[in-house]
Amino acid sequence: MCLSVPGKLLEKVDVSGVLAGKVQFGGVVRDVCLDLLPEAEVGEYVLVHVGYAITRVDEDEARKSYEYMQMAGMLEGELTAFPGDGPAPAIDGVTRSPDFVLPASNDGEPS
């Protein structure tokens, strides 16, 4: 029930007093209510729960914690411990080793 999906805010519109927005999840664009997060700005990522944007996703924090985890892993020599490893994966072009198959995701389908 608390499932929330991150999406990119493409535009903000006022629909008869209700602040709404178009949010892109992967390839799907949905109308989302911004009444609980009026400060969200176009171009930002927001977490969407039951049709409402509930919080902004902070790109700086995301990048910092991601880089911290990568560094912590490298310090312990783990990121280079897997066969066929190159450098640590880039943030915008994540690579995975071929033997790791994650189940299909249900992005954009909050239940």
Added chain:
Amino acid sequence: MRYLDEYRDERLFRSQLARLTQIATRPWVLMEVCGGQTHTLVRYGIDELLPAGMEMVHGPGCPVCVTPVEIIDKAIALARRPNTILVSYGDMMRVPGSESDLLHVKALGGDVRMVYSPTESVKIALENPACEVVFFGVGFETTAPANAMVAWQARRQGIRNLSLLSSHVLVPPAVEMLLSSPHNRVQGLIAPGHVCSIMGTGAYEELAAKYKVPIVIGGFEPVDLMEAIVMLTAQLEEGRCDMENQYRRSVREAGNQRAREMLFEVYEVCDRKWRGLGEVAVSGLQLSAAYREFDAELRFGLEDISVAEPKECISAMILQGLAKPKQCGAFGTRCTPESPLGAPMVSSEGACAAYYLYRRHNGEMSEDECVPSGEGA
């Protein structure tokens, strides 16, 4: 960044796991509170990758699962009323009441409508002025502000044919109940990230200090959860019991103030019965005086419906982390997602449904590992 792929990265996950293996020296018992986190742990088999002896206990954070049977029966009673449209989330449709479920009532002609967002109930009420429209809203602090918007809009727009059947619960009082129980085994807690994105971090800081238990606010992807487990284990190994925030990209210390204002404009705190846990003081939300005219229980005189839980279901023990789904004698046989005895088998976030979906074929339980039926009633 898309904020999903990066946190499903296998190498990052494995490097976190390697860190965990290096720092963990004891068989720590940790609990993830939220059902969404339970689902990720079981789906990716994360709990089975932990160093020997470490255990994840699944918490009560599935709002569908903890909704009392009588609320389901009240929803069913409403769905059977003539000229009444009952609107709810898909998750609620198959939750068993004492005799039936909403989907069954719909099949027999009841006007039951599934929605993605609570705002759709406002639209349905405006389009059907001759009908009473009831929005059946459940959920934790994450969902309550969005559900509150239904009452707020109805009042503002003077919509007379719309009301709410609500069953809202608050996480901290239930966590407090579990931590103070003499049966408690949990030594570290992963707090629910999306609840905290609304409510902020203060309540969890207080719980960590009061119960001397480390708490890490965690996200929902595999790397998030593994990092939260590493952070908790580091605290336990160092003898610390602080509140830390792993899910910093979405959770701010102050939470979402506007959402909280909306929540407490419409709702007030009350005592609430949890399915499986019983009555928990100040753990629920009810419509405040200014919004009570939108309370479906009062509008349709449903206050007196009261029923008991089915005896065979051990959901009480599952929801308190005292038993795992496969320890139930009915798991996968008399209780399946198609024919559930209790709510944890119904909801997509219920622990029983997650075990059924991802691991019903791995290793059968022996008879003496099973919890006798009826103990959970």
